[in-house]
Amino acid sequence: MVNKVFDVVVIGAGPIGIAAAAHAKNNGLTPLVLEKGNSVGSAINEWGHVRLFTKWSYVVDKEVDKILNNQGWEKPCFDEIPTGKELLDSYLIPAAKSAELSQHISYNAEVIAIAKEGHSKHTTQDRDKMNFVIHYRDAEQDVHIVTAKAVIDASGTWSSPNPIGRDGLPVPGEIKHSDAIKYGIPDVLNTEREHYQRKTTLLIGGGHSAMNVGLNLIELQSSSPDTKVYWGLRGENLDKLLGGGINDKVPARRKLGLAAQSAINSGKLTLLPGLTVRRISRVEQGLKVEITSNGCNSHIYVDKIIVATGFRPNTQILSEIRLNLDEVVEAPRGIANMVDPNAHQCGAVPGHGAKELAHIDSNFYIVGMKSYGRAPSFLMLHGYEQVRSITAKLAGDDKAANEMRLTFPDSDTNKQRCC
Numbered sequence: 007m008v009n010k011v012f013d014v015v016v017i018g019a020g021p022i023g024i025a026a027a028a029h030a031k032n033n034g035l036t037p038l039v040l041e042k043g044n045s046v047g048s049a050i051n052e053w054g055h056v057r058l059f060t061k062w063s064y065v066v067d068k069e070v071d072k073i074l075n076n077q078g079w080e081k082p083c084f085d086e087i088p089t090g091k092e093l094l095d096s097y098l099i100p101a102a103k104s105a106e107l108s109q110h111i112s113y114n115a116e117v118i119a120i121a122k123e124g125h126s127k128h129t130t131q132d133r134d135k136m137n138f139v140i141h142y143r144d145a146e147q148d149v150h151i152v153t154a155k156a157v158i159d160a161s162g163t164w165s166s167p168n169p170i171g172r173d174g175l176p177v178p179g180e181i182k183h184s185d186a187i188k189y190g191i192p193d194v195l196n197t198e199r200e201h202y203q204r205k206t207t208l209l210i211g212g213g214h215s216a217m218n219v220g221l222n223l224i225e226l227q228s229s230s231p232d233t234k235v236y237w238g239l240r241g242e243n244l245d246k247l248l249g250g251g252i253n254d255k256v257p258a259r260r261k262l263g264l265a266a267q268s269a270i271n272s273g274k275l276t277l278l279p280g281l282t283v284r285r286i287s288r289v290e291q292g293l294k295v296e297i298t299s300n301g302c303n304s305h306i307y308v309d310k311i312i313v314a315t316g317f318r319p320n321t322q323i324l325s326e327i328r329l330n331l332d333e334v335v336e337a338p339r340g341i342a343n344m345v346d347p348n349a350h351q352c353g354a355v356p357g358h359g360a361k362e363l364a365h366i367d368s369n370f371y372i373v374g375m376k377s378y379g380r381a382p383s384f385l386m387l388h389g390y391e392q393v394r395s396i397t398a399k400l401a402g403d404d405k406a407a408n409e410m411r412l413t414f415p416d417s418d419t420n421k422q423r424c425c
Contacts, residue, residue, distance in 0.1 A: 012038045014400060015140050015154040017117050019046040021093070022374035022389035023160035024101050025067035027110050029394050032069050033401035038152060039107075040142050042116035046102040047094045049164035054091030055193045056218055060385070061087055064414070066097060067390040073106045114145035120157060121326035122367065134368055156369035156400050158393065159324070163317035163375050164190070170210060170283050170313055172240060179286030186293055187311045191215050194222045202226060202310060206234040208295060210281065211314030212241050213382065219312055224274050235274070236306060238281035238299070240315075286311070319376045328366035336379030338363050338372060345381040355383060357412035359395025371396050387412060 016026045019041035030037040041048065058065065063084040074081075074097075082088065082096050102111055122129070122136040137153050144150060167189035169176040180187065194202045202223060209220050220237050227233040270277055282298040291307040298304075319336050321329070332342030340362030344355050363371050371377075373396065374389040391412040399407035 010153070011137055012036055012152065012154040014038075014156040014158060014397070015040060015138070015152060016158045016160055017140075018159070018161040018374075019043075019098075019102065019111055019113075020049060020160060020162055020374070021047070021065065021067070021098060021386055022162075022393060023158075024098060024107065025070055025390050026158050026160055026373065026393035026397065027107055028067065028069040028073055028101070029397040030400070031106060031110070033397045033403070035397060035401055037110050038154070039111040040115040040117050040140070040152075041111060041113050044113050044145075045099070046111070047090075047098045049162055050090045050094055050098070052164070053191045054089060054094060055196060056191050056215075057089045058087055058093070059214070061085055065093060065386045067386075069394070070097075070101050073104050074101055076106075077104055115142045115150075116144075117142045117161070117323055118149070119323055119326065120370075123153065127326045127328060138370070157371070158396060159370075159372045159376060160374045160389075160393075161320075161376055163319050166318050166320040167313065168315040168318055170286075170311075170315070172282055177283050177286060183286050183288055183293060186288075186309070187313060189313045191219055191314065192312060194219065194226055199226065202233065203230045204232050205309035206236070206292070206307065207310045207312060208236045208238060208306065208308045209275075209312045209314065210238045210240075210283070211312075211316075212239045213314065213316065215316075216314035219314055220275060221269060224269050227274060234276075236276045236278055236308065237270075238278040238283070238297070240281060241279070316380070316382055317375075318380050319372075327370055330365045332379065335381055337377060337381060338365065340364065341377065342379070345378045345383060347381055347383065355385075355388065357388065357391050357410035359392055359410065360399035360407045361395075363392060363396065369400065387414065 013035035014030050014037050016023045016037055016039045019039050023039055024046060027037045027039050045051070061084060062082050065088065079100060082092070088096070101107060117140055119141040121139055122133055123139045125133055125136055137155055138157050140152050140154060140157065142150055142152070168174065170180050171177045192198045203226055207223060209216060209223065216237070220235065223233065223235045227235065269275055278297065278299040280300050283295060284298060285296040287294045292309045293311065294305055294307055295311070296305045330339050331337065332339050335342050335346045337345055341358050343349050344358065360371070363373065363377060365371070373392045375384045377392065378384045391410065394411065395407045
């Protein structure tokens with residue numbers, strides 16, 4: 007493997023990474039997918055209990071669909087909304103096991119660094135002529151190197167959750183007491199039930215992931231009345247989140263918002279609007295969380311904290327690559343204004359591809375959720391269009407690369423349905 011030069015190395019075997027491999031093959035390119043987990047979709051496996059907001063028709067790539075159909079895929083009903091586990095079992099795993107793709111995926115391969123061959127970041131001479139070298143670590147912690155003409159980073163953001171602090175930094179005590187803090191969307195009703203049943207939990211976050219967790223905690227509370235829930239929100243106005251706006255366009259989100267509103271009205275959880283956590287310490291009663299809510303300083307005692315405040319891209323492995331990232335949203339500059347929630351409201355992200363996602367080092371691309379930086383409005387169909395365009399560009403088909411072929415199943419080609 008060391009002596010072979012791949013046409014493209016894809017980092018991550020999630021939905022966008024698998025689609026990138028499929029489109030690369032369709033364009034006559036030889037891909038290698040490096041996945042740090044022991045199976046495809048290792049990140050999705052951690053939130054497999056969560057139901058998506060969009061139908062199957064929004065989460066299946068056309069090229070992967072062709073591969074699956076060729077092997078007699080038992081296609082799900084495209085009008086139904088899958089869970090993460092269903093997406094894995096019925097789509098990603100069969101695709102990864104297909105004859106077309108299985109030979110191109112390496113598991114337990116964690117990419118730790120990327121560079122231009124023989125060139126550090128500051129070396130300019132003949133830089134564009136050099137291939138990329140990708141260093142990855144296997145399950146035994148041995149380091150391997152592969153060489154490629156191009157790199158597509160589809161590693162996502164799941165491994166880089168935002169900390170508790172409103173300033174983007176961990177609050178005092180957050181790292182020290184991380185054993186009692188969970189980031190993301192824990193399975194509080196099943197595999198992690200014992201950690202939250204008959205306990206007091208502080209849930210932090212104002213998005214739909216937080217809503218999912220909150221409603222599950224309330225369901226847990228119905229069978230264990232001594233289960234208590236605080237829900238801390240950084241903002242103070244829930245109207246846009248709980249009803250109207252994007253929720254009217256995505257029925258599953260609207261339903262979730264209405265259920266959250268009902269739970270708040272019933273008093274089954276204690277709402278902490280405008281929450282700032284100042285410090286976390288461990289005392290006899292559990293975790294003492296010093297807070298400011300609605301401008302008032304106080305403290306609460308909890309057993310567990312769940313942080314559902316979103317994710318951010320980790321660019322540590324790219325420190326030797328010349329990137330072109332926006333300073334604020336940390337997305338490629340070509341799409342930063344499209345996805346920045348400070349610049350627009352979710353629902354207006356146009357199709358984009360190789361041109362908009364280009365970096366200073368040519369033939370290097372960040373795609374998928376990671377390409378949106380800190381913006382939360384990514385949709386899989388946009389990721390599929392990204393890799394279709396990029397692989398066409400890498401294959402020398404500029405016409406196909408520059409065409410935007412993104413269409414939505416409901417024929418609405420103008421607006422993104424955020425998921």
